[in-house]
Amino acid sequence: MLPPGDIQGIRDGTSHMRICIFGAGAVGSHIAVRLARAGHEVSCVMRGAHLEAVRANGLKLRVGDSEVTAKVNASGDPAQLGPQDVVISTLKATALTGLVASIKPLLQDDTAIVFAQNGIPWWYGIGLPPRHPTPPDISFLDPGGRLRACIPKERIVGGVVFSSNEVTAPGVVQNLTPDRNRLLIGECDDRNCERITRLRGVLNDARLESPPVAEIREAIWSKLLTNMSLSVLCLLTGQTARAACVTTRPLPMSFRAC
Ligand SMILES: NC(=O)C1=CN([C@@H]2O[C@H](COP(=O)(O)OP(=O)(O)OC[C@H]3O[C@@H](n4cnc5c(N)ncnc54)[C@H](OP(=O)(O)O)[C@@H]3O)[C@@H](O)[C@H]2O)C=CC1
Numbered sequence: 644m645l646p647p648g649d650i651q652g653i654r655d656g657t658s659h660m661r662i663c664i665f666g667a668g669a670v671g672s673h674i675a676v677r678l679a680r681a682g683h684e685v686s687c688v689m690r691g692a693h694l695e696a697v698r699a700n701g702l703k704l705r706v707g708d709s710e711v712t713a714k715v716n717a718s719g720d721p722a723q724l725g726p727q728d729v730v731i732s733t734l735k736a737t738a739l740t741g742l743v744a745s746i747k748p749l750l751q752d753d754t755a756i757v758f759a760q761n762g763i764p765w766w767y768g769i770g771l772p773p774r775h776p777t778p779p780d781i782s783f784l785d786p787g788g789r790l791r792a793c794i795p796k797e798r799i800v801g802g803v804v805f806s807s808n809e810v811t812a813p814g815v816v817q818n819l820t821p822d823r824n825r826l827l828i829g830e831c832d833d834r835n836c837e838r839i840t841r842l843r844g845v846l847n848d849a850r851l852e853s854p855p856v857a858e859i860r861e862a863i864w865s866k867l868l869t870n871m872s873l874s875v876l877c878l879l880t881g882q883t884a885r886a887a888c889v890t891t892r893p894l895p896m897s898f899r900a901c
Pocket residue numbers: 665666667668669670671688689690691693719733734735736738741742759760761804805806807808809810
C-alpha cells in the first residue's frame with residue numbers, strides 16, 4: 644500500500660459519491676483534491692481569485708515537491724452545483740451564516756452535512772448523550788438560532804480536523820502534514836450508523852484517515868486542548884506548530900518567552 648503522504652497514488656476509488664465542499668479554502672481544498680482523485684464527483688463552493696483560478700486550471704494540491712491537479716465543479720453559487728450525497732462544510736465558524744443562506748439547493752432528503760471545523764461547534768448541545776454534562780449557554784455560536792432553524796439534527800455530522808494546509812496562490816493548496824491528515828467524524832448523538840461507516844471508508848480511501856470515534860465531543864475537546872496549548876507556545880516563540888513540537892528543550896524556551 645502507498646504511504647499516506649503519496650498524492651500521486653490517490654486515484655481510482657471504487658465507490659462514487661457526489662460530495663460538496665462548502666467553503667473550500669485551505670482545509671476544504673485539500674479535502675476536495677483527495678476526494679476527487681479518489682473518484683468522487685466533487686463540487687466546491689468557493690469565491691474570489693481562488694474560484695477563478697480553479698475554474699481556469701483546476702484545483703492543485705502540493706505536498707513537498709509533488710503536485711496533483713483535480714477537476715472539481717467550482718462555483719460561488721450552490722444552486723449551480725445541484726443535490727449532493729454529502730456536504731462537508733470547511734467554513735470558519737464565523738462564516739456559517741453564508742451556509743444557512745444558500746445551502747438548500749445542495750440538499751436531498753438524506754444529505755448529511757459534516758461540520759469540519761475545530762473548536763466548540765454551534766451544534767454542541769444538539770443530540771447530547773444523557774451522560775454528558777449540560778453545556779453553558781453557547782447560543783452565541785449560532786446568532787439568532789439560524790443554524791438550528793435551518794439544519795435538523797438528522798443532517799448533522801461532527802468533524803474534527805488534524806491537517807495543516809495553506810492556500811499559497813489562487814487555485815493552489817499546500818498540505819504541510821503529509822504523514823498525518825485526519826478527519827474524525829461522528830454523529831452528534833454518537834450513534835453508530837451505516838452512513839458514518841460508509842463516509843469513514845470514503846475518507847480513508849482518499850488518504851484522509853478517519854478511524855472510528857466513540858464520542859465525537861471527546862475528539863473535539865482533545866483537539867481543542869492541544870490547539871490551546873500549542874498555539875500559545877507558537878505565539879510566544881514565533882515558531883510553527885511543527886517546529887515547536889520538535890524543539891529539543893521546549894519548556895525552558897517557553898519560560899524565557901514569557
Ligand atoms: N488551515 C489549517 O491548516 C487548519 C484549519 N482548521 C479548521 O478548518 C476550518 C477552516 O479553516 P481554513 O481552511 O484554514 O479557512 P479558510 O479561510 O482558508 O477557508 C474557508 C474558505 O471559505 C470561504 N468562504 C467563506 N464564506 C463563504 C461563502 N459564503 N461562500 C463561498 N466561500 C466562502 C473563504 O473565502 P474568503 O477567503 O474569501 O473569506 C475561504 O476560502 C476552521 O474551522 C479551522 O479552525 C483545522 C485544522 C487546520
